[in-house]
Each structure stands twice: as C-alpha cells, then as structure tokens.
Amino acid sequence: MSASNEQPAKKGRRKFELDPALAAYKGVWVFIEHERGQVHSVSWELLGEGRKLANQLGVELAGVVMGAPGPETRRFCEEAYKYGADLCYLVEDPVLANYRNEPFTKGLTDLVNKFQPEILLLGATTLGRDLAGSVATTLKTGLTADCTELAIDPENRSLAATRPTFGGSLLCTIVTLNYRPQMATVRPRVMAMPERDDNRSGRIVEAPLGMIETDIITKVLEYIPDNLSDKPQLPFADIIVAGGRGMKNPDNFALLWDLAKVLGAEVGATRPVVQAGWVEAERQVGQSGKTVRPKLYIAAGISGAIQHRVGMEGSDVIIAINNDPNAPIFDFATYGIVGNAMTILPALTEAFRQHIATARKAG
Amino acid sequence: MHIVVCIKQVPDSAQIRVHPVTNTIMRQGVPAIVNPYDLFSLEEALRLKDRFGGRVTVLCMGPPMAEAALRKCLAYGADEAVLVTDRAFAGSDTLATSYALASAIRQIQKDMAVDLVFAGKQTIDGDTAQVGPGIAKRLDMGLLTYVSKIEALDLEAREITVHRRAEGGVQVLKTKTPCLITMLEGVNEMRFATMPNMFRAARYPLKQWDKDAAGIEDVAKIGLKGSPTIVSKVFAPQPKAKRADMIETESGEPRDIAITLLTKLFTQHPKLEKEIDKQAA
Numbered sequence: 201m202s203a204s205n206e207q208p209a210k211k212g213r214r215k216f217e218l219d220p221a222l223a224a225y226k227g228v229w230v231f232i233e234h235e236r237g238q239v240h241s242v243s244w245e246l247l248g249e250g251r252k253l254a255n256q257l258g259v260e261l262a263g264v265v266m267g268a269p270g271p272e273t274r275r276f277c278e279e280a281y282k283y284g285a286d287l288c289y290l291v292e293d294p295v296l297a298n299y300r301n302e303p304f305t306k307g308l309t310d311l312v313n314k315f316q317p318e319i320l321l322l323g324a325t326t327l328g329r330d331l332a333g334s335v336a337t338t339l340k341t342g343l344t345a346d347c348t349e350l351a352i353d354p355e356n357r358s359l360a361a362t363r364p365t366f367g368g369s370l371l372c373t374i375v376t377l378n379y380r381p382q383m384a385t386v387r388p389r390v391m392a393m394p395e396r397d398d399n400r401s402g403r404i405v406e407a408p409l410g411m412i413e414t415d416i417i418t419k420v421l422e423y424i425p426d427n428l429s430d431k432p433q434l435p436f437a438d439i440i441v442a443g444g445r446g447m448k449n450p451d452n453f454a455l456l457w458d459l460a461k462v463l464g465a466e467v468g469a470t471r472p473v474v475q476a477g478w479v480e481a482e483r484q485v486g487q488s489g490k491t492v493r494p495k496l497y498i499a500a501g502i503s504g505a506i507q508h509r510v511g512m513e514g515s516d517v518i519i520a521i522n523n524d525p526n527a528p529i530f531d532f533a534t535y536g537i538v539g540n541a542m543t544i545l546p547a548l549t550e551a552f553r554q555h556i557a558t559a560r561k562a563g
Numbered sequence: 564m565h566i567v568v569c570i571k572q573v574p575d576s577a578q579i580r581v582h583p584v585t586n587t588i589m590r591q592g593v594p595a596i597v598n599p600y601d602l603f604s605l606e607e608a609l610r611l612k613d614r615f616g617g618r619v620t621v622l623c624m625g626p627p628m629a630e631a632a633l634r635k636c637l638a639y640g641a642d643e644a645v646l647v648t649d650r651a652f653a654g655s656d657t658l659a660t661s662y663a664l665a666s667a668i669r670q671i672q673k674d675m676a677v678d679l680v681f682a683g684k685q686t687i688d689g690d691t692a693q694v695g696p697g698i699a700k701r702l703d704m705g706l707l708t709y710v711s712k713i714e715a716l717d718l719e720a721r722e723i724t725v726h727r728r729a730e731g732g733v734q735v736l737k738t739k740t741p742c743l744i745t746m747l748e749g750v751n752e753m754r755f756a757t758m759p760n761m762f763r764a765a766r767y768p769l770k771q772w773d774k775d776a777a778g779i780e781d782v783a784k785i786g787l788k789g790s791p792t793i794v795s796k797v798f799a800p801q802p803k804a805k806r807a808d809m810i811e812t813e814s815g816e817p818r819d820i821a822i823t824l825l826t827k828l829f830t831q832h833p834k835l836e837k838e839i840d841k842q843a844a
Contacts, residue, residue, distance in 0.1 A: 235731055301706045325730050330708045333696025337661055342791030345691035366688060369579045372797045379791040417705055422735040438838060463839060481749055488690060495838055506800060517832055520807060536807030537820055547817035551825050559840040
C-alpha cells in the first residue's frame with residue numbers, strides 16, 4: 201500500500217454486506233515456501249498464526265505446497281500437518297523444481313480461483329514478496345505487506361492486518377473488505393514458532409499446474425548457495441548486542457563487539473546507524489531490516505522507535521541502556537539503565553566475563 | 564535502447580516525528596527525497612545506457628511537488644521525465660498504483676518501445692515491495708526482483724541474464740526483454756550529478772500527465788475506488804503493561820550497575836544464565 205492512502209477510512213465504510221459470490225470463499229491458506237529441500241521456518245510460523253485465525257473463523261487451515269514431483273514435496277505436506285494444517289493443496293510439476301515467478305504465480309492463482317480461500321498468507325521473504333505481489337495483481341485483490349499482527353474483526357469476519365507505517369513511526373490496521381482472498385505477508389521471526397505435534401495428520405488435495413517448460417520464458421541457469429559462515433545470522437541468534445545513534449560514532453561500536461564476543465552474541469544495529477555506514481546492512485534490526493527473537497537483546501543508545509521496536513520486541517529479555525530517561529525503549533524493555541552506554545557497556549562486558557569465568561571454574 | 568525507471572518521492576523517514584500527545588505525524592519541515600531504493604535502479608539503468616546508448620525515462624506518480632524528485636533524477640543523467648499527477652489518484656493502494664503506472668508506461672511506449680522497466684525494491688514509506696511485481700503483471704512482462712547484478716544483456720536476441728538474491732543463495736536467471744527489474748540495495752553507488760545535467764534538469768520541460776494523458780481507461784481502478792485495501796485505524800503502539808525494571812544503585816558507578824543487573828537477570832531468568840554460560844564456552 202502506498203503512504204498516500206494511509207489515512208483512516210470513514211467509519212461508515214465498515215458496516216457492509218459481503219458480496220454473496222465472495223462469501224463462498226472459505227478457509228485460511230498458508231503458502232509453504234521451500235528451497236533446496238528445506239521449508240523456510242516462516243511457513244511454520246504462519247501456520248501457527250493461521251491456526252488461530254482458522255479456529256476463530258471455524259474453518260480449515262490449509263498449506264499450499266508447490267514443487268517438483270517426489271517424496272520430498274510430499275514430506276513437506278506431512279510436516280505442515282504437524283504444525284497445524286488440516287489439509288494441503290499440492291501442485292507437483294517438474295517445472296516447479298526451482299522458484300520462478302511465472303509458474304508459481306499461475307499455480308497459486310489457479311488454486312485460489314478453484315478452491316477459494318478467504319485468507320492467503322505468505323512469508324515476506326524475497327520469494328514470498330515476489331510471488332504475493334504478482335498473485336494479488338492477477339487476482340485483483342488486496343495485499344498487506346509485512347504485518348506484525350493478524351486478527352479477525354468479529355463484526356464482519358474480515359482480516360484485520362496491522363503493520364508499521366510512515367517508515368515505522370506509527371502502526372496501522374488494514375482491511376480488505378469486498379475482495380477475496382484477503383492476502384497478507386509476514387516477515388520471518390515476527391510470529392512465534394508453533395509447537396510441533398507429531399500425532400497430527402491431514403489430507404492432500406492435488407491440482408495440476410497445466411504448464412510445460414517451453415511455456416516459461418525465465419530459465420534458472422545456476423544457483424549459488426550462500427556461504428553461511430561469512431554472513432551474520434541475526435534472525436536466529438540467541439543473544440544480540442545492538443547499538444543505535446546514541447553510540448555517537450562508529451569507533452564506539454567496538455564496545456558492542458567486545459560484549460558480543462564475551463557472550464557469543466551477534467551485533468545488531470538500528471537503521472540510522474546502517475544508513476550512516478557504521479555497520480553492514482545485514483545487521484539492521486527493524487521494520488526495514490531483520491526481525492529477531494533472541495533470548496537476550498541488549499540495546500545500547502537505542503531510543504526504541506517503532507521501526508526498530510517491531511523488529512525486536514519478540515525478544516525474551518530486553519536490556520536497554522540509554523541516557524534519556526524518557527526514551528520509548530524503557531516502555532517495553534525488561535530492564536532499563538539510564539546512563540552513558542560508553543561507560544556501562546565495558547562494565548557489563550567485565551561483569552559477564554567474570555560471571556562466565558566463575559561458572560567455568562565451578563562447572 | 565529505452566529504459567523506464569519508476570520512482571517515488573517519499574518523506575525522509577529518518578526525520579519523521581510523531582506528535583507525543585496527538586499521535587499524529589508531524590509532516591512540517593520533513594524533507595521530501597527520491598526513495599533511496601529507487602536510486603540503485605536508476606544508477607543501474609544509467610550504467611546500461613552508458614554501455615548500450617539509448618534513453619532513460621523516469622516516471623513518477625504523485626502530487627505536483629514530486630516534480631522535484633524527477634528533476635533530481637534528470638540531474639543524475641536521466642533523459643526524460645514524466646509526472647503522473649491527478650487528484651483522481653489520491654488514496655491509491657499498491658493495486659491501483661500499479662494500474663496507473665502500467666498505463667502510463669504504455670503511453671511512454673507509444674513514443675519509443677521500452678526494453679526494460681526498473682523499479683525500486685520497495686519504498687521507505689510504504690515498504691511493501693508490491694508495486695514492481697504489480698506493474699510487471701499488468702504489462703505481462705517477466706519479473707526479476709532483488710537483482711544484485713546484471714550479468715549480460717543482449718539487445719538483439721532480447722535476452723537478459725541477472726543474479727537474483729534468494730533466501731539461501733543467488734539464482735542466476737535468464738529471461739526475455741522487455742522485463743521489469745528491481746535492484747537490491749547497496750549493489751552500486753549513485754553517480755554525482757554533472758554541471759551540464761544540473762542545468763538541463765532545471766530547464767527541462769517536465770511532462771505532467773493527468774489521468775487522461777496517462778491513458779487511464781477505467782477510473783474505477785484508480786484512487787480509493789480502485790484500492791481493495793482500506794486503512795481502518797492508525798495508532799501508536801501501546802506501552803507494555805509493565806515499564807522496564809530500572810536498575811539504579813546508590814553509587815551510580817557503572818561497575819555496581821552491571822553487577823546489580825546481572826544478579827537480577829540471573830535470579831529472574833535462570834535459563835538465560837545457563838544459555839550464556841553455554842554460548843560463551
């Protein structure tokens with residue numbers, strides 16, 4: 201959605217009768233994204249969230265699995281049941297072996313037109329965003345990106361999708377009233393991972409793709425996997441030490457690295473710090489960076505703007521250090537320290553170091 | 564070769580402030596800039612023009628003041644600029660925006676066939692990443708998002724090969740032109756505006772297209788009417804029920820603060836203590 205439309209609509213528009221043809225759309229779907237034989241964890245997170253929505257609506261939760269024919273693709277369906285799906289729509293075809301926009305857009309669009317879900321959720325990944333934008337345009341329906349909260353409006357059964365707006369300064373709730381399906385994307389790690397239940401099972405509904413390789417203009421020439429060791433992995437880090445503009449200059453970031461080293465942690469940063477070039481973009485935490493859910497998040501010199509907050513408030517414990525006692529970060533941190541990060545960080549590093557040394561001796 | 568680059572004028576989000584009492588956006592004094600992600604696409608388009616020759620047209624939908632963003636792009640080296648501006652577009656969401664821009668691109672095509680369309684990966688105000696894919700779909704063009712490198716372009720064979728960022732690696736994709744490309748951030752650096760280009764940009768007779776000039780056939784597909792999504796509420800997040808447990812000591816010495824914090828942290832979160840000892844081991 202464009203910023204220009206982000207003003208609340210008139211109250212009167214909310215009372216409405218859903219077009220009878222659209223009322224036939226039933227069920228919550230989650231697109232199961234996979235690459236190189238592995239399902240992206242965001243798909244399981246979405247099944248967890250989709251389960252809640254489906255229960256509230258009293259409808260079924262379905263996974264959508266598209267891929268090359270074979271046991272692997274079917275295994276993804278089995279996995280989906282364990283994370284909450286009641287059934288899976290399965291499109292198997294050799295042309296779906298690698299993600300490409302054309303065949304995946306056709307496959308998903310055809311499924312929607314045939315089986316008519318009321319809600320369709322996708323991960324806000326490079327794949328999910330590429331696909332969601334194309335599918336929503338083909339279906340001429342509404343799509344809300346990067347939601348941080350999904351709920352059902354009890355009044356009209358519509359999906360109320362909340363996301364940050366104005367560059368993350370405020371939140372807005374977006375509804376798609378007279379269009380189906382209601383589509384939304386959610387970034388990895390925004391929703392909690394659901395409990396896996398190995399006793400759950402479900403059924404498969406198969407559908408053909410109806411496309412052959414010569415129909416597809418785009419060819420995958422090669423796939424170069426990332427060398428994971430040389431890239432920071434913030435979304436899955438257990439401990440993160442992050443700094444904001446309050447760190448004053450790039451040299452002071454060394455204090456964060458010192459603490460991170462002692463804790464075996466990753467270093468994160470806010471958007472202004474990344475824009476100023478103090479650290480690489482891969483380390484940006486927030487709406488336009490990574491969403492993280494570590495067990496411990498230490499925020500130094502970070503005021504706690506919404507843009508940053510939505511990327512890290514899922515952390516189990518947040519320690520905030522800021523010299524401004526009124527900084528918004530103290531409204532949602534677990535522990536707060538009002539003071540100079542440049543003197544407190546070295547003291548923390550030393551205290552953790554001593555604690556670990558003592559534990560090691562004892563252990 | 565003819566390249567169209569879609570850009571948006573956005574408020575510099577780093578300078579947006581929310582009024583502490585009314586929770587409304589304070590727009591006054593916030594400078595408007597070219598969406599930073601669009602500049603990576605514009606620079607890539609200019610580099611292709613440097614190699615292959617041809618024309619780069621920048622296209623923007625927005626209020627009349629967005630003219631400044633287009634002139635900035637001309638100063639960087641774009642050849643032509645079109646501003647699609649009409650009150651009828653107000654309130655457009657991504658679906659309506661992609662309809663309007665696709666329709667304007669069809670008009671631009673009438674003057675000179677388009678080989679490539681570029682758009683930013685996303686904007687910094689809406690952050691949706693939906694308009695690029697939407698335009699491609701409406702123009703029935705191939706879509707290459709999150710491109711980190713243009714490996715090869717063969718104008719005669721009408722083929723392009725790119726590196727596309729995927730979640731766990733890079734896809735090398737080959738497709739036919741015309742197609743729509745969104746560039747990944749940080750893959751190039753915007754050139755400096757040259758003096759002659761700056762003079763030209765200032766004097767350039769910018770094209771301002773209303774909905775008719777932009778070739779809009781169905782007014783029900785633009786503006787609020789053409790937008791399936793409706794913003795039902797804008798609000799500031801609720802503070803958590805409990806404010807942070809503020810760590811204070813009599814001395815105020817960093818060392819005492821650190822020790823007080825660790826004692827509290829490990830007493831209240833014993834699992835975390837184990838985790839840290841394990842991680843550090």
